[in-house]
Amino acid sequence: MATVLLDRVTKRFGRVRAVDGVTLEVRDGEFMVLLGPSGCGKTTALRCVAGLERMDAGRIVIGGEDVTDRQPGRRGIAMVFQSYAVFPHMTVRDNITFGLRIRKTPAEETRQRTLQAAELLQIGELLDRYPAQLSGGQRQRVAVARAIVMQPEVLLMDEPLSNLDALLRLQMRAELKRLHRETRATTVYVTHDQVEALSLGDRIAVMRSGAIVQCDTPSAIYNRPASTFVGGFIGSPPMNFFGGTVEEGGRSVRVAGTVLGLEERWAGAEGIRAGGEVLVGVRPEAFEVTTETRAGAFPAVVVVIEPLGGTTLLTVSVDGETAKVTVAPDTDHDPGQRVWLRPLPDRLRLMEPGSGRAVIPTQEGARR
Amino acid sequence: MARAARTALLATIATLIAAWVLFPILLISLAAFSSRAQLYSWPRAIFPTPPTMDTILFFLRAQGVWQATLNSLIVALFTIALAVAIGAPAGYALSRFRFPGREGFRLGILATKMFPATVLAIPLAVAYIRWGLYDNLLGVAIVHTALALPFAVVITTSVFIGVPMELEEAAMTLGCTRLQAFLRVALPIALPGLAAAAIFTFVLSWNEVFAAAILTLHNRTLPALLINAVAFAGAPLDYRFAGGFFMIVPAMIIIFIIRRYLMTLWGVTIR
Ligand SMILES: Nc1ncnc2c1ncn2[C@@H]1O[C@H](COP(=O)(O)OP(=O)(O)OP(=O)(O)O)[C@@H](O)[C@H]1O
Numbered sequence: 239m240a241t242v243l244l245d246r247v248t249k250r251f252g253r254v255r256a257v258d259g260v261t262l263e264v265r266d267g268e269f270m271v272l273l274g275p276s277g278c279g280k281t282t283a284l285r286c287v288a289g290l291e292r293m294d295a296g297r298i299v300i301g302g303e304d305v306t307d308r309q310p311g312r313r314g315i316a317m318v319f320q321s322y323a324v325f326p327h328m329t330v331r332d333n334i335t336f337g338l339r340i341r342k343t344p345a346e347e348t349r350q351r352t353l354q355a356a357e358l359l360q361i362g363e364l365l366d367r368y369p370a371q372l373s374g375g376q377r378q379r380v381a382v383a384r385a386i387v388m389q390p391e392v393l394l395m396d397e398p399l400s401n402l403d404a405l406l407r408l409q410m411r412a413e414l415k416r417l418h419r420e421t422r423a424t425t426v427y428v429t430h431d432q433v434e435a436l437s438l439g440d441r442i443a444v445m446r447s448g449a450i451v452q453c454d455t456p457s458a459i460y461n462r463p464a465s466t467f468v469g470g471f472i473g474s475p476p477m478n479f480f481g482g483t484v485e486e487g488g489r490s491v492r493v494a495g496t497v498l499g500l501e502e503r504w505a506g507a508e509g510i511r512a513g514g515e516v517l518v519g520v521r522p523e524a525f526e527v528t529t530e531t532r533a534g535a536f537p538a539v540v541v542v543i544e545p546l547g548g549t550t551l552l553t554v555s556v557d558g559e560t561a562k563v564t565v566a567p568d569t570d571h572d573p574g575q576r577v578w579l580r581p582l583p584d585r586l587r588l589m590e591p592g593s594g595r596a597v598i599p600t601q602e603g604a605r606r
Numbered sequence: 607m608a609r610a611a612r613t614a615l616l617a618t619i620a621t622l623i624a625a626w627v628l629f630p631i632l633l634i635s636l637a638a639f640s641s642r643a644q645l646y647s648w649p650r651a652i653f654p655t656p657p658t659m660d661t662i663l664f665f666l667r668a669q670g671v672w673q674a675t676l677n678s679l680i681v682a683l684f685t686i687a688l689a690v691a692i693g694a695p696a697g698y699a700l701s702r703f704r705f706p707g708r709e710g711f712r713l714g715i716l717a718t719k720m721f722p723a724t725v726l727a728i729p730l731a732v733a734y735i736r737w738g739l740y741d742n743l744l745g746v747a748i749v750h751t752a753l754a755l756p757f758a759v760v761i762t763t764s765v766f767i768g769v770p771m772e773l774e775e776a777a778m779t780l781g782c783t784r785l786q787a788f789l790r791v792a793l794p795i796a797l798p799g800l801a802a803a804a805i806f807t808f809v810l811s812w813n814e815v816f817a818a819a820i821l822t823l824h825n826r827t828l829p830a831l832l833i834n835a836v837a838f839a840g841a842p843l844d845y846r847f848a849g850g851f852f853m854i855v856p857a858m859i860i861i862f863i864i865r866r867y868l869m870t871l872w873g874v875t876i877r
């Protein structure tokens with residue numbers, strides 16, 4: 239087990255900066271998720287850690303040792319590829335023992351570790367099959383077994399679940415979580431699926447255009463996104479943003495002609511000036527929805543109603559802008575109905591309209 | 607309607623081309639099993655009555671045939687070794703690395719096929735005499751390698767493109783060096799394709815007559831022996847037909863076996 243440090247890592251492909259000065263510290267035994275939209279540089283960052291990509295600048299430090307100039311096989315890492323990269327010309331057993339054989343591990347130890355890994359991944363009956371005779375999910379397990387049998391200090395995974403169907407993905411997600419609890423290997427896990435990220439990660443590093451825009455615990459990322467990008471990328475449906483004007487020196491904000499009271503901590507925050515513009519960010523589930531007007535609630539018109547089983551999703555129109563609101567499934571709403579939305583004051587976030595950066599309220603640190 | 611017409615037209619053209627190639631082969635094969643008397647009779651019967659092995663046996667017992675066959679095999683094996691040893695690394699590089707001039711290199715390889723070998727004949731013969739390679743089987747193999755190399759490179763490139771880079775990378779994360787990853791993962795997976803390239807090279811060398819004929823005198827390969835017998839020594843008809851048949855059969859069988867690889871080479875897959 240070891241810490242992993244990406245120190246100002248930059249990797250260019252021609253003119254594209256796939257990874258642009260990324261610094262990220264992964265703690266010993268931590269499950270770190272790299273999350274971001276397609277093409278933001280997650281895979282490239284992971285490959286830099288693995289040593290499969292020659293970096294243009296920066297260092298990789300694993301377990302306190304600078305491994306920047308070391309071969310992939312000498313970094314104490316193991317990797318699970320998105321395509322699994324299971325060797326097609328070898329049986330499952332030979333796939334799993336491949337790394338141990340390269341390392342010249344004694345036969346008896348190889349046998350035991352192979353059985354152990356196979357048991358952990360529940361592929362004991364498949365050991366004599368060839369990859370062509372396996373399903374996608376089984377192949378994925380072989381790829382993971384092949385990695386963990388090496389007992390790596392650091393386990394790297396690149397979207398290992400993306401090729402599985404929804405049900406299997408759910409099941410494998412839980413298994414990966416169990417696996418991490420049992421092996422405690424420091425893990426860097428790449429995904430573009432925010433649900434996966436929220437459910438697996440001890441911490442999540444959100445990437446955009448080759449840079450990390452926020453790195454924090456899942457709940458912090460979800461509840462206190464550092465920018466409109468993070469708020470809009472994470473959560474399904476994503477965070478709503480309403481244009482507003484600061485009033486009373488930061489004690490309230492006017493949205494859709496309605497005055498919303500703000501908690502005290504916003505008043506002194508940087509970027510909050512009376513008369514200034516802000517974006518008010520509210521998660522879909524952080525509204526109180528009523529059919530009558532009341533203080534701190536702004537009017538909206540229901541446009542679409544989507545029952546999702548556990549909740550019902552309303553698409554509403556606020557001053558011509560659409561917003562998404564989740565409500566309890568037993569509530570009665572009709573298209574065209576007029577409703578009032580009251581954002582829960584403690585769940586509301588403010589962002590700077592130009593940069594999209596979150597306004598940091600005073601005493602945020604103390605609340606954590 | 608128009609589509610049916612197009613299909614019919616296509617089928618007709620394909621049939622004509624196939625007939626153009628197959629008809630002579632058929633005639634040669636039939637003649638190879640006809641008796642000598644039948645071959646020289648007029649009007650000549652198309653079907654051998656009765657079929658006989660005499661003609662083939664006569665050819666096989668003719669002087670120099672076995673030695674020439676052996677020579678052909680030796681040249682072909684040398685050619686395979688050289689073409690694969692040079693072509694496979696080039697194919698691997700083309701499939702794996704982006705480097706300046708990569709496209710130019712690819713085109714250059716094919717462009718060598720546009721150069722007429724006839725133009726080279728005299729200078730080549732002179733150079734070979736000077737270098738002591740004249741009438742030497744290795745010398746013939748070198749020319750055959752030059753002829754086969756473009757195909758070897760093109761085939762091996764497509765073979766290695768079919769082996770995902772991630773497999774080698776996975777091997778490297780498991781402790782292999784670059785070379786080990788190639789030898790233990792990429793090479794075994796590519797082996798059937800490389801075998802196809804080797805066999806294709808064999809056919810090319812086995813059938814090549816021009817260079818073999820000008821560059822040898824006593825150490826004839828089979829095609830060189832035949833062309834000499836036919837063109838200058840006035841070999842009898844039965845010798846010609848049996849020789850032709852003997853040349854065609856291995857090539858036909860081999861091409862039939864590796865046709866799947868040759869097809870994928872041109873982006874067509876048959877199942
Ligand atoms: N080998 C390469 N050559 C050129 N450009 C590349 C190469 N690999 C990646 N890129 C570019 O670098 C950027 C980052 O790619 P990367 O594969 O890291 O994205 P990603 O975040 O993993 O995306 P995805 O979620 O789609 O896998 C992209 O713009 C991509 O086009």
Ligand SMILES: [Mg+2]
Nearest residue numbers: 280281282396
């Ligand atoms: Mg990727």
